[in-house]
Amino acid sequence: xxxxxxxxxxxxxxxxxxxxxxxxxxxxxxxxxxxxxxxxxxxxxxxxxxxxxxxxxxxxxxxxxxxxxxxxxxxxxxxxxxxxxxxxxxxxxxxxxxxxxxxxxxxxxxxxxxxxxxxxxxxxxxxxxxxxxxxxxxxxxxxxxxxxxxxxxxxxxxxxxxxxxxxxxxxxxxxxxxxxxxxxxxxxxxxxxxxxxxxxxxxxxxxxxxxxxxxxxxxxxxxxxxxxxxxxxxxxxxxxxxxxxxxxxxxxxxxxxxxxxxxxxxxxxxxxxxxxxxxxxxxxxxxxxxxxxxxxxxxxxxxxxxxxxxxxxxxxxxxxxxxxx
Numbered sequence: 001x002x003x004x005x006x007x008x009x010x011x012x013x014x015x016x017x018x019x020x021x022x023x024x025x026x027x028x029x030x031x032x033x034x035x036x037x038x039x040x041x042x043x044x045x046x047x048x049x050x051x052x053x054x055x056x057x058x059x060x061x062x063x064x065x066x067x068x069x070x071x072x073x074x075x076x077x078x079x080x081x082x083x084x085x086x087x088x089x090x091x092x093x094x095x096x097x098x099x100x101x102x103x104x105x106x107x108x109x110x111x112x113x114x115x116x117x118x119x120x121x122x123x124x125x126x127x128x129x130x131x132x133x134x135x136x137x138x139x140x141x142x143x144x145x146x147x148x149x150x151x152x153x154x155x156x157x158x159x160x161x162x163x164x165x166x167x168x169x170x171x172x173x174x175x176x177x178x179x180x181x182x183x184x185x186x187x188x189x190x191x192x193x194x195x196x197x198x199x200x201x202x203x204x205x206x207x208x209x210x211x212x213x214x215x216x217x218x219x220x221x222x223x224x225x226x227x228x229x230x231x232x233x234x235x236x237x238x239x240x241x242x243x244x245x246x247x248x249x250x251x252x253x254x255x256x257x258x259x260x261x262x263x264x265x266x267x268x269x270x271x272x273x274x275x276x277x278x279x280x281x282x283x284x285x286x287x288x289x290x291x292x293x294x295x296x297x298x299x300x301x302x303x304x305x306x307x308x309x310x311x312x313x314x315x316x317x318x319x320x321x322x323x324x325x
Contacts, residue, residue, distance in 0.1 A: 005053050008045040011069040014038045019059040021068055027052040083109045086186040092169060092179025099179040103171040108139060111163040111186045114314060119165065120157040123181040126150045131171040133180060139164035190242045194311040199231040199295070213308045221307040229304045231295040232263070238289040239313040245281040246295070247308035248274035255306070256298040257282060259290040271298055287313070
């Protein structure tokens, strides 16, 4: 399904004859010319005859003016538009004016692999049951069905389960309303990256091994009386780390966390101070990639007392530099 475009000029002022805007009804300068525009008369709005419009703006070396401003909108009784920008807005045709009868419009939002899509509606009003918006959790109409929306109730926002969302907007031949407006945003799905991994205590002076819960709560907190104890965790893979949190015990203590690509080469550090029976969270400015994590008491003359270490992030898509491994 091809889209048509409607152009509306909001301002126009150029040096007469010398500075001009030329518009072509198609994808290049070899397409039919709609016309050359110059001077101070604002051109009339128009609708394209294809799904592309090409602009050329040329000026000479003499007088300059404010230039031009215009808006464009994809319109028509049927079209498919694909959106790949990380942030955008989707509206029904002609919004905030009423949409037309017999619309059959489709949009596809496609994010990069590993990304998810967040949708938030800002307005919704259609003829109940007859004019509706369908949303699918995937790249096409054969994807899992999210729902069909009509009437005057603004749908709740939601987050996709994949990197694509597909929309279908259909209207009949009777009443028309303003339609809908929504915003979308790409985001990274963050998951726990340390499940099943064990932090190894490097100093067991004065007591035997104790277990540190990684990405999972336990009834018994890990404690050691050694003032030189340090937990070392190898994630076994390289991750972009979004968040690190420590859940504390009855005592309020401070802990120093370090992260890096290689053991002994730490590039990010923070001090976390959870209060009794609570957690403290660190969201590093530089997300890595990292593979190794250490935790020690701060100052280091205090024993470790930790209930849980939780690490959230996403897998690093590129192989780390050889010199850093």
